[in-house]
Amino acid sequence: MKKKILIVAGGYSNEREISLKTAKSVFKELKKNKKYIVNFTEPNGNFIKKIKSFKPNIVFNLLHGRYGEDGYIQALLESEKVNYTHSGVLASSIAIDKEISKKIYINNKILTPKYIKYKFKSSLKKNIIKKVEKKIKFPVVIKPINEGSSVNVFICKKNNFLKNLKKLKEYDEILIEKFIPGREIQVAILGDEKLGAIELKPKRKFYDYEAKYNPKAKTQHIIPVELSKKNYEKVTSIAHKAHKLLNCRGVTRSDFRFYKNKFYLLETNTQPGMTSLSLVPEIARYKNISFAQLIDKILRDASINK
Numbered sequence: 001m002k003k004k005i006l007i008v009a010g011g012y013s014n015e016r017e018i019s020l021k022t023a024k025s026v027f028k029e030l031k032k033n034k035k036y037i038v039n040f041t042e043p044n045g046n047f048i049k050k051i052k053s054f055k056p057n058i059v060f061n062l063l064h065g066r067y068g069e070d071g072y073i074q075a076l077l078e079s080e081k082v083n084y085t086h087s088g089v090l091a092s093s094i095a096i097d098k099e100i101s102k103k104i105y106i107n108n109k110i111l112t113p114k115y116i117k118y119k120f121k122s123s124l125k126k127n128i129i130k131k132v133e134k135k136i137k138f139p140v141v142i143k144p145i146n147e148g149s150s151v152n153v154f155i156c157k158k159n160n161f162l163k164n165l166k167k168l169k170e171y172d173e174i175l176i177e178k179f180i181p182g183r184e185i186q187v188a189i190l191g192d193e194k195l196g197a198i199e200l201k202p203k204r205k206f207y208d209y210e211a212k213y214n215p216k217a218k219t220q221h222i223i224p225v226e227l228s229k230k231n232y233e234k235v236t237s238i239a240h241k242a243h244k245l246l247n248c249r250g251v252t253r254s255d256f257r258f259y260k261n262k263f264y265l266l267e268t269n270t271q272p273g274m275t276s277l278s279l280v281p282e283i284a285r286y287k288n289i290s291f292a293q294l295i296d297k298i299l300r301d302a303s304i305n306k
Contacts (some may be wrong), residue, residue: 001159002037003297005030007011008073010042023062027293030060038047041072051080058302059084061271067145069271070096072151078304085298086250087270088306095246095270096146098175105244105265110238113141113257117176119171129161132176139179144171155179160281182259185225186285187239188272190251190294191301195237199225215237221279223286228257235263242268250301251294253280 007030010016010025030038030248041050043063051059059082063073071093077084087095094100105112113138118128132140142164143153152171154164168174184202188195201220225232239254246268254273257264272280274295284294 002035002055003058003299004039004056005058005060006044006051006054007038007040007060007062008017008068009040010063011063011065011068012043013063013067013069014152018069018273018275019062019068021063022064022278025274025291026060026062026295029295033292037067043076047076048080053226058082059301060299060302061085062274063269064273066096068195069269070146070261070281074306075266077275083302087248087304089206089245091247091249091306092270094246095252095268098143098145101268102244105242108241108245110265111262113180115175117145117173118142118165118176119173120162121172128165128176129158132161133158136176136178141177142168143175143177144168145173145175153212165233176198180257180259180264182257183257185227185235185256186279187236187249187254187256189239189243189248189250189254190284190297191249191288193241195251195280195289196198196223196238196287197221197225197227197232197236198279198283200279200285221282223282230265231258233259238263239268240266243286246270247306248301249306250298251280 006028007023009019011019016048027038027040030036033136041047059077059083061073062182067073069092073090074092076131078089099117102112116135118130119161138158140156141253142156157166184200185197187197194287203218242254242265243252248270252268252270254268255266274281281291
């Protein structure tokens with residue numbers, strides 16, 4: 001019996017374009033495999049109708065950001081009792097919330113940059129600079145609490161802080177986080193396996209949206225990562241611990257800064273990209289896991305009641 005796979009991608013977040021690129025890569029690969037019948041849908045008003053008519057064995061969730069990575073689509077799929085890939089409702093909603101996940105890291109002795117939560121309605125703008133200088137010091141990173149792909153993330157010094165703060169007014173609240181310089185290292189976890197790590201050297205200020213998805217940004221990908229055996233084991237173990245603490249499933253990618261021989265965990269992504277420039281497929285390739293094998297492993301982990 002052929003398995004029916006329904007890819008869901010696109011959506012309503014700022015990462016729609018990347019989600020569709022990811023879906024295109026996965027769709028193309030799955031179509032080569034004779035054991036699958038593959039279909040595609042967007043999470044629009046016809047989504048439930050599509051599930052009922054196509055009757056998939058598995059929904060391959062390739063959405064990014066809000067409504068796809070935050071527990072929303074996962075709750076819909078749970079209600080329809082359809083097996084789906086990646087993390088479940090609670091794990092997804094916790095991992096995308098940068099404040100809640102940080103609290104979990106801190107409570108479990110995982111190093112993460114110091115931060116302040118800023119609410120646009122109730123926080124006093126004139127006091128915020130003093131508060132930042134006292135609690136975390138400049139430079140800082142300001143970012144939405146629940147976006148992915150480095151959307152609307154700004155590195156700020158004192159002189160451009162308020163100007164950049166205004167750019168995030170569409171969000172009710174944001175995080176102001178201590179900027180950690182140093183090396184950018186990302187670690188992929190697949191199920192219970194430490195898949196591996198990769199280092200990024202962006203030509204831009206940091207590994208932002210452009211650096212991630214635009215080939216012209218010429219971000220350098222370094223694999224194997226130049227770390228001692230001890231430090232490599234350390235960073236992959238921290239990522240594995242975070243994956244387990246957040247109760248994630250399938251594949252995740254954790255983002256780190258390595259500075260003064262310490263690893264700072266920035267966040268854990270429950271829906272990492274699967275485009276030609278994406279890091280998880282690259283890490284897998286280095287471990288002799290082809291794109292087809294990686295997709296197969298993700299599909300085998302699909303379930304409900306996660």
